[in-house]
Amino acid sequence: MENIDWQKKLFDSLSFPTLILSLDMKVVAANIRFLQKYTYNKEQIVGKKCYEVLYGLKMPCEEVSCPLLKVIKTRKGTSSTNKTKGNNGDDIYEDRVCSPIFNDKGDVSYILVSIRDITNIKLLEIEFHRSRDFLENIINSSVSAIIVADMRGVILFMNESARKLFGYTTKIAVGNSIAEYLYTPGGARSIMKKLRSRRYGGVGKLYTTNMTIITSSGKKVPVEMNASIIYENGKEIATMGIYNDLRPKIEIEKKLREAERIKLTQSNKMASLGQLAAGVAHEINNPLSGILIDASLILEELENDNPLKEDIKNIIDDTNRCKDIVKNLLAYSRQVEIKEETLDMNSVIEQAFSLLKNHALLQNITIKKEFSDGMLLFKGDKNQLIQVFTNMIINSAHAIKDTGTIIMKTDRDKSKGKIYVEISDTGCGIPENVLPKIFDLFFTTKEEGKGTGLGLGTVQGIIEKHGGKIKVKETSPKGTTFQISLPLFTVSRNTLV
Ligand SMILES: Nc1ncnc2c1ncn2[C@@H]1O[C@H](COP(=O)(O)OP(=O)(O)OP(=O)(O)O)[C@@H](O)[C@H]1O
Ligand SMILES: [Mg+2]
Known part of the structure; x- marks a missing residue:
């Protein structure tokens, strides 16, 4: 049988760059993958301190963050993610796994450090978080309230407008089976029935419908709602409801109706006032003409030096003023014919x-x-x-x-x-x-x-x-x-x- 140094062969066959460190933080051995990746040769690296080789530092890491000390202390493996810059300036993420190597007495005698390049996974994770935050941002900035619940009625998501409208905090609502309490009794069941029917927008959809919701304080609020079922591989997994508070709209409509009513009462009042004025004006017009004619006749009869002459003139002036008012009243009440x-x-x-x-x-x-x-x-x-x-x-x-x-x-x-x-x-x-x-x-x-x-x-x-x-x-x-x-x-x- 071939005489093979299995330990060395195994060490060099590991596809991750790997080091063995002594407890005084010195490199004892590095596998071929490590030497290739970080372009060292064995002589250069053996005996060097781990913080120089792994982090490019001149001093040891702080005690609390030193994975080596942690492994010695806990006698368990530990892993940490390290971010460095590649030659082209791009971020590189590495997962550094430190595992204890025990001697025959069961004491930690060496530490194995294995380095895994996780840049691709990390970049995907960052991208995933970014697009999730972006979507969450869009949903949260919607003025409509949005609630997602699973099929048992457990709230999975509530956006900011929903928290405001329904009066729940995320902590109280999310994860709890409260969907049915958001509606009047039987409301949730009726929504589900409509969602599963073809008649309200197709199966899985409920077009805008007016309904009442119940807030956390028990207040009934009229809303406009539309909803849908979320499917995964054809199976119902959640429902989503979008709600718009109808109170401002109802308030405006009420004000408009009230203004319309006041306007109508006002114009009725003005119309009857106008008719009254027209009636009175008609009645007064004839006696006024009589007064004017008689006063004018008296004025003509009186001698120039008659002291009553001034009084009669006043009577004529005032009567003319009355006739003007009557004329205006008639015009106001639209009784006067238009000569077109x-x-x-x-x-x-x-x-x-x-x-x-x-x-x-x-x-x-x-x-x-x-x-x-x-x-x-x-x-x-x-x-x-x-x-x-x-x-x-x-x-x-x-x-x-x-x-x-x-x-x-x-x-x-x-x-x-x-x-x-x-x-x-x-x-x-x-x-x-x-x-x-x-x-x-x-x-x-x-x-x-x-x-x-x-x-x-x-x-x-x-x-x-x-x-x-x-x-x-x-x-x-x-x-x-x-x-x-x-x-x-x-x-x-x-x-x-
Ligand atoms: N150009 C104006 N600037 C400021 N106030 C005005 C003006 N026109 C009307 N008003 C106000 O509206 C009121 C009603 O006007 P309106 O012409 O009906 O009656 P009046 O001028 O008071 O009396 P009348 O026209 O019958 O002699 C006025 O008393 C005045 O307060
Ligand atoms: Mg005027």
Whole structure:
């Protein structure tokens, strides 16, 4: 039989670079794989300290981290991962396994260090962690709540939004069989039934459905949910639910309904107020005309030096004022007939300004007209539209008080078929608490005798009757801009022929 040194043969046949160390940390032997891999020759390496050979250090490693001491102490093998740089600068990961070699007495006499290159495994592991973190990040940043549970109802995963919505911490929820408590009694079973049916999105799927969930504190919350079964090799392994809290949506809908209701009540109130005003105005109009005629007759009869003449004049002035109010009331309540003709907006506004030319209120105010080029035609009642602009201009002048500017701007949008008029002033602006009331009948902030609060109500009545709209576009303590829009009248070829 061949005389073979089996121990040496075995040592050199190991496919991992391997060293044998003495207890005083010196290299006693290195196998061929080690010498090849780290390009040493036997003479160079034997007798050198392990920290020089393995870590390139001049001093021993710290006692706590020294694997050699650990093996001596525990008499058991140990392994540690070491990261180094390769010649090309790439990271190299090595698994260094230290195993005790016992003598016949059972004492640790040498230590075997075996080095395994685990760079590929380590890089795969790093890549795996990176993509898992990335996916987890995506799921966690979703605003929808996401929960994954196994088929027994044990929670496997809950994203951040789910923890917030359901009120559970990861520690309490994950790993515990609480899925059925997330729904009203029977809810979880009904979801599973639907998931397994064909009717709600196909087998394994449940399209968006509204339902109620129960939070950790027992609160019922309406949600929108969709769910799916996760399969592995055709076998059901988990379910995933995606939930969106419906409370904000329900709250907005409630507010909208409430606003709609208030608007409706308000417009009903205004409509009946308008009818009442129209009735009263009609009744008052005739006696007022009678007073006016009689007073005028008396005035004519009286001698010039009659002291009553001044009183009669006052009666006539006040009656005329009453007649104006009645006229406004009728316009407001849309009882006045519209005399429809084709008008040009720029010239209607010019006429309103010329009517107010000598008005004391406008004497210190700069008027700027930014009119659109060309005609802005619309169908309407000239006198009523003039009344609109005189009302608006007087309101602006009142808001300005001393000096300031009123800008009247006209424009059109052919595609929308609209004329726009903007009345801007550098006045005091409309306070927030006043703004919702300005179109109300008899609402005024002016002192008695200066305003009746019919102006804007009348304006709105006329504009709406003409198929248009009026709104406050902007207001601040620096001034106000009202915007009026009216249907643009376009002359078609047919009309011209
Ligand atoms: N351009 C404006 N700037 C600031 N406030 C305004 C302006 N226009 C209207 N307002 C506010 O709206 C209120 C209602 O206006 P409206 O024209 O209906 O009544 P009035 O001017 O007070 O009285 P009337 O027009 O009947 O003489 C005003 O009292 C005022 O507070
Ligand atoms: Mg007014």
